[in-house]
Amino acid sequence: MANDFSPPSPRLYQICLGMGYLELPQVEIPGQRLTPSLLQSKHVYLLDCWTDVFIWLGKKSTRLVRAAAAKLSHELYAMIDRPHHAGLQRVQEGAETQVSPYAKFKQKN
Numbered sequence: 001m002a003n004d005f006s007p008p009s010p011r012l013y014q015i016c017l018g019m020g021y022l023e024l025p026q027v028e029i030p031g032q033r034l035t036p037s038l039l040q041s042k043h044v045y046l047l048d049c050w051t052d053v054f055i056w057l058g059k060k061s062t063r064l065v066r067a068a069a070a071k072l073s074h075e076l077y078a079m080i081d082r083p084h085h086a087g088l089q090r091v092q093e094g095a096e097t098q099v100s101p102y103a104k105f106k107q108k109n
Helices: 063-079
Strands: 011-017 044-048 052-057 087-092
Touching: 011 063, 044 063, 052 063, 063 087
Parallel strands: 052 087
Antiparallel strands: 011 044, 044 052
């Protein structure tokens, strides 16, 4: 790895249905701090940390969007050259683990 290597900043996307197609708008992360106010229970989010991709499934999100998010996350994961140890994880709202970046969303500022 080059000495001047700097991993890309994490990117948060909201996955939703548009007019007959899937939309993937990027959610701005103010100050690169993950906060609970960025996530809503009725949505599904994808957090791309380069070395890992996480799908966060809101409790009130629809089954169709959840299924689409699973397929989309695999495609996004494969599109970018990632380290061999990179992973893809699904995270259910309320079941975030301490090692998941989504656990940081639960911390109070």
